[in-house]
Amino acid sequence: MHSDELVESYRQNGFVVLDEAVSPDEVSELHAAAEQLCRDIGQAPASEPAEDVLRKHLCIHHPHKASAAALAALHAPRVVETLTAVIGPNVKAMQSMLFIKPEGKPGQAWHQDEFFIPTRDRSLTAVWIALDDATVENGCLWVLPGSHRRGVLYPDREQDDLRFDCTVEAFDFPYSDDDAVPVEVPAGSAVIFNGYLLHRSLPNTGRRGLRRALANHYMSAESLLPWQSVPAGVHVGKHDYRDIVMVAGTDPYAYKGIEDRARPHSRPDKDGGCDR
Known part of the structure; x- marks a missing residue:
């Protein structure tokens, strides 16, 4: 597809x-990084098999802060080229997440990333890199094409569908599950999508195997990022989360400096946290 x-x-x-x-070699490096991060965070003994170590974790948050491979993926040239085409010349990243979904594990109900990361400028963009072939069977992403265009956040409610491991879902939108499209991609390919796009994932129904993915989030560097808690003495309207990584262009707010606030951490399987 041309630009x-x-x-x-x-x-x-x-x-x-x-x-x-990303290349096959980079996928292999990310596999190794995922295992090492899970071992380090979970303090797993060296003798414990890799798959057993990985299966104890649903997600590693901010892996780019502890893994050279994950940081390199944040800057992947083909990804950055696409981001500058859809966002603009100046692009910053604010988080990375490494998802691990073994067989039998649930997905996440319909949601919009903008609900969780409030940029409000419509530039929020996710890059979901498959580290295993993502299929309908093992829990690939599903999207509602065009659902981003209104640029509104749909209401949310509690849900208890056992297919999903988060308690919150978006609802009351003008689409049905029949409009949903599965996005099956091979390892190394990325699904790049807008922060207002409604999307979900279903359980990994495969007999055995992991469905790993690295999800990175980016936005325009021109916009403030009113994310996380507001520091004391800072007006809400001026709050700008500065734990960011510039991946393209220049940072118009460079005079504010860069913070190092978020720490890499695991969402253990036993916690039943959100997955994708």
């Missing part, structure tokens, strides 16, 4: 698939 076609498809549908976003 103009990619941008137009992204604007119309709210997502695009970027083939070979």
Whole structure:
């Protein structure tokens, strides 16, 4: 897909698939990084098999702060080229998440990333990199094409569907499950989607195997990021989360400096936290 076609498809549908976003060698490096992060955070003994170590964790938050491979993926050239085409020349990242979904584990109900990361400028963009072939069977992403275009956040409510491990879901939107499209991608490819796009994932129903993915979030560097708690003495309207990584262009707020607030941590399987 040419750049103009990619941008137009992204604007119309709210997502695009970027083939070979990272190389096979980089996927292997991310596999090794995932194992090492799980071992380090979980203090697993060296003798414990890799799959057993990985299965204890649903998600590693902010892996780019502890893994050179994850940090490199945040800057992947093909990804950054696409981001500058759909966001603009100046792009910052604010988080990374490494998801691990073994067989039998649930997905996450319909939601919009903008609900969790309040940029409000419509530039929030997720890059979901498959580290295993993502299929309907093992819990790939599903999207509602075009659901980003209104630029509104739909209401949320508690839910107890056993297919999903988060208690909150978006609802009362003008789409049905019949409108949903599965986004099956091979390892190394990325699903790039808008922060207002409604999306979900279903359980990994495969007989055995992991479905790993690295999800990174980016936005325009021109906009403030009113995320996380507001420091004492700072007006809410001026709050700008500065634990960021510049991946393209220049930072117009560089005079504020960069903070190091978030720490890499695990969402253990036993906690029943959200997964994708």
